[in-house]
Amino acid sequence: MTVVPQGSTLERRYRALLRAYPRAYRTAHGDELLDVLLESADPGRTVPVPREAWGLLAGGVRSRVVHLATGSPWKDGLHLGVTALAALHLAALLPYAGTLPLWTAASALALVAVLRGWAWAAIPLTLVVGMKAVAIAGGRQFFDLTLLPVYPSPLGDQALFADSNPYVVAGGYAVMLAGLGVLAARGRPLRARSWWWCAAVVAAAWSGPQWMAEDSTFALSLSRMAVEAAAFGLAAGAGYLARDYRWALAAGIYLVVASGDLAAHSAELTRQHLAYWGVLAVLALWTASAPFRQRRHCLD
Amino acid sequence: MYFVLTALRAGPLHGHAISKSIKELSAGRVRPSVGTLYGILERLNERGVITVDREETVNGRNRRYFRITDEGQALVEAEARRMQEAASLVLRPSST
Numbered sequence: 001m002t003v004v005p006q007g008s009t010l011e012r013r014y015r016a017l018l019r020a021y022p023r024a025y026r027t028a029h030g031d032e033l034l035d036v037l038l039e040s041a042d043p044g045r046t047v048p049v050p051r052e053a054w055g056l057l058a059g060g061v062r063s064r065v066v067h068l069a070t071g072s073p074w075k076d077g078l079h080l081g082v083t084a085l086a087a088l089h090l091a092a093l094l095p096y097a098g099t100l101p102l103w104t105a106a107s108a109l110a111l112v113a114v115l116r117g118w119a120w121a122a123i124p125l126t127l128v129v130g131m132k133a134v135a136i137a138g139g140r141q142f143f144d145l146t147l148l149p150v151y152p153s154p155l156g157d158q159a160l161f162a163d164s165n166p167y168v169v170a171g172g173y174a175v176m177l178a179g180l181g182v183l184a185a186r187g188r189p190l191r192a193r194s195w196w197w198c199a200a201v202v203a204a205a206w207s208g209p210q211w212m213a214e215d216s217t218f219a220l221s222l223s224r225m226a227v228e229a230a231a232f233g234l235a236a237g238a239g240y241l242a243r244d245y246r247w248a249l250a251a252g253i254y255l256v257v258a259s260g261d262l263a264a265h266s267a268e269l270t271r272q273h274l275a276y277w278g279v280l281a282v283l284a285l286w287t288a289s290a291p292f293r294q295r296r297h298c299l300d
Numbered sequence: 301m302y303f304v305l306t307a308l309r310a311g312p313l314h315g316h317a318i319s320k321s322i323k324e325l326s327a328g329r330v331r332p333s334v335g336t337l338y339g340i341l342e343r344l345n346e347r348g349v350i351t352v353d354r355e356e357t358v359n360g361r362n363r364r365y366f367r368i369t370d371e372g373q374a375l376v377e378a379e380a381r382r383m384q385e386a387a388s389l390v391l392r393p394s395s396t
Contacts, residue, residue: 032362035359035363036315051333052334054335056333058339059333062339063342
């Protein structure tokens, strides 16, 4: 048995790697894992063995996914889908925050309310922001006077909702409100979600780097596609590991809303649009089928 | 999974002892990392194939001893029979 002094460099480094695990698991069993890691270590070693480091990172990710797959799958999946829609709506407004500070702030508050699991608080915020968004997309005024079209800041390069149909904008907000209504009616507390969603909003709001031809209708930015593909990929991986359909439900809700704009421009779509939609659809289908894959052994 | 259950057939063991036993049983071919080993132990525990026999505190750190359950015993024996049957397809003496 190897004796590694407590508080050694190796122990500190293994403790850092153990942060891959959820806090609850670390509190309960972190020291136990550390004990085994230090007992297995060669004398004088200060750097974690790469195989052990990788095992801790992979084990931590799996443990986090399994911890997330608790509680009602449909309610949590619906909450996740509503969160993604709140992020999508804020990302649409964020480049125009200089012109629409009040509405962007209201949209940000709606996202915060959804992230904290306060469905009742999110409903009125989403409703008024949605009405304003539909009014702007339809060239109308609502609540305050807004000079139309709304021109962007450095984050965006075209007018707000320049390529959007007001019915599609209304549909996106209606789906989110319906989801919030169901969650609020259930009355039970919702899980608080990660603040990383705020970083995803900023990345999705950026209109660069350019990927499609400048003159193409409904040009999608590479940053938005990267964020969406990464989120769908994470959902597929989580559904596979946990054999749980909550991520499929969320991906399905988001895909339906994101497909609205593409359907509205169906006559002008390029191969790049179809490739974008195809990637999201394939990942969503994979997320939906992963929980039902055949078991190879009792742990699968 | 198979080696973990086989190691626990000898009696309750803690994580480090299971790891050492797996290395011995597999002649050094199987050496799961601690993250992988505990992932397997947690899932076997959740499925009722193994259970926590007792907990001890060593050097100020908690240490769980795991024990195989009757269900786990049946599972590992069934797996051993399945592998034996599969091996016999190749290793049985030729009839010609």
